[in-house]
Amino acid sequence: MQNPEEIIQKISDYNCCVVVPTYNNDTTLERVIQGVLRYTKNIIVINDGSIDNTKNILLKYPEITQINLKNNVGKGNALRLGLKRAEELNFEYAISIDSDGQHYPDDIPLFIKEFDTSLNKKILFIGARNLNAKGMPRKNSFANKFSNFWYWAETGFTLQDTQSGFRMYPVKEINKIKFLSTKFEFEVEVIVKASWNGIEVRNIPIRVLYDSDERVSHYRPFMDFIRISAMNTWLFTVAIIYIKPRDFYRRFKQKGFKKFFYEDLIGSRDSNLKKALSIALGTFIGISPFWGFHSILAIMLAAIFKLNKVISFVFSNVSFPIFIPFIIYGSLKMGGSILGRTSLELNQIDENFKIGVYLVQYVVGSFVLAFLTAILFGTIGYITLHLFSSKNSK
Incomplete structure (x- = not known):
């Protein structure tokens, strides 16, 4: 599926939109929007209280859906608002892409191709970055490995990259879930709870660009790490106390003692x-x-x-x-x-x-x-x- 026209048609057929949360990324936002427009006009931009030139840039694109917040709340809140608006507009799926320029809009076809070949449509894709890429900060590699470990501990599944913001969400399924977070830790909470609710979470390889002269990151190494760690602590506690016993009980009840004994224990x-x-x-x-x-x-x-x-x-x-x-x-x-x-x-x-x-x-x-x-x-x-x-x- 390399033909751009075929990709555009598939995006329309699957009723998919693109969600772009942004905060003070006026140097890269327009390039991201232009890149996405090559594939779809169904774009939802959430301006999370930017105080730079973001509003003026968005004035150039009246054809796309815009949510302008007066104050900065956090990326998690922006994504949640974007996904809710996507459902209100009757979209079934939403691809989220960061506005800081690290993601290539030309990788959108990778998500569509992978989704098109997947038998399971109740799925959440996460773009897996090459953590050894040139310019990739070492702290990102450590933080990702740390997050990958906790995701495995909380769900029993493994992922190569749990922190990438380039994703494809099943909108209605995600919006059924209750979330607590409003900042960066939402991207951890959403994939763990998606997995708990029977949504398959899978990585697909993507490219990544880290330009220190152009990219503006709002990730605060200390405070956000603390918030993410607190979220993982809570999720792990819930997993041990409720989720794992619940799943065990469901398998046991569904199969009955004899079948469970032979298949899960003996088999x-x-x-x-x-x-x-x-x-x-x-x-x-x-x-x-x-x-x-x-x-x-x-x-x-x-x-x-x-x-x-x-x-x-x-x-x-x-x-x-x-x-x-x-x-x-x-x-x-x-x-x-x-x-x-x-x-x-x-x-x-x-x-x-x-x-x-x-x-x-x-x-x-x-x-x-x-x-x-x-x-x-x-x-x-x-x-x-x-x-x-x-x-x-x-």
Whole structure:
């Protein structure tokens, strides 16, 4: 699809517009608009309270949709307004492009071509920049790797570039989602929440131009990094506490126990040893004294040690409420035996039991019990998995 006329027709067929948020980029804005006009007149420019020559430049283009804000609020707010206006104008998709000149409007066909060949139309494309390109600031490479890691931790998916502003959004699907941010951190929030809501997020390679003499960036290294870090902290917390358990429950409910057990636990491509180690890790965490953090730790450690996160999460729930008194009792008995302290009876573990008095004994016993139980469960798991594998191979 190299013919410009074909690209123009496809943009019209897919009911796509281009959203351009801008703030004090009068040296590059006109060039960006002119470049976009080669492919479509359906442009929405959000002037985010610019105090330079932006308004006069926009007067030259009465044919394009313009949103002029009195005060500067932030890029996230500008994008959100642009996407809402796109839906009001009945556009199905919107390509966002920065106005600082770093993106090439001639790369718009890359998005259309990729979208045209994609079977899934519920998709969000992010232009992946060459972070080793000439003139690319080193801090950008570090910030992008940092952001890529958090995106993976929050969604389980990997991307090459999570920070590029050159994107293609499914307008109606995105506008259904509630967002908190109004500044640069929106571009992190939107792709994470899109992924949570079943929207595929995919990279496509694009070019990038960094001209220090011409480009004006409004990214504040310290404050915006803090805001993005705070957003990632919040998103990660929500992912661990709600999203991952929700997805696990949905898979379990959809498949039923037997099918889930065979497909997600037994039928995964992980080796039997890896599955057994995942069982052991989850069991260890579930019995350890980290109450309230079992699920988080199980998933995080499984990711760090490259084990099966689903299996680890499942077995970290070994500490069901009905089993808690027995786990505490077993930990205290184990700790008492190791430290040479007086044994307790099970009936003493009631609502009046003061764990603080036996804290050291409990913690020591808890870790030992967790270790031994993890070995036991892991061994049983390995033998069981091996038997199932042998049976299915016949």
